[in-house]
Amino acid sequence: MKDVFARLASDFLSAIVFLVIYLITDNVILATSVAVAGAIAQVIFARVKGRELGYMTYASVALVVVLGTVTLLTNDPRFMLAKPAIAHFAIGAIMLKRGWMLRYMPPMVVETAPDYVTAAGYAWAALMFALGAGTIIVASTGDLKLWAFYISVIAGGAKVLAFAVQYVVFRLVVTNRRRAAARA
CATH class of the missing domain: 1.20.58 (Methane Monooxygenase Hydroxylase; Chain G, domain 1)
Structure with missing residues (x-):
């Protein structure tokens, strides 16, 4: 990390x-x-x-x-402010590859919920595209304080929140599926 x-x-x-x-x-x-x-x-x-x-x-x-x-x-300065958007779009495009997240997940998650991991990969791609579009919109205003807030708080916070939601969902899905398998 x-x-x-x-x-x-x-x-x-x-x-x-x-x-x-x-x-x-x-x-x-x-x-x-x-x-x-x-x-x-x-x-x-x-x-x-x-x-x-x-x-x-x-x-x-x-x-x-x-x-x-x-x-x-x-x-x-708006051209320099747009740079993170291009990075978001590039990363989003890479994340469109089916199953890209599987290699980053613990074996337990990969074995138990590969369908959720694939869906999460696409959700991350969508998030990157949305953040890239937001960055361009904010950069076009030329307001550096707004841009700094967006990049640090909004974009950063969205990624942290997405990671936390993903963690909770994966934990619940894996736990429920393992319990169901143990009962069967």
């Missing part, structure tokens, strides 16, 4: 840096330049350390460079 949070923080570091610098300085050019340089420096640092970088890392850096360049050319 710690590794997952470290990767997420790494993937969203440029957006966080952009937001912090922009809020402090109100300078789009400075915030974007530092975010783009930071994203490139992350890749260089990882390569120097001999760490293998995944597809998502390269995609994230490419997005930062492309959206950062558009932000610099237009002097409009």
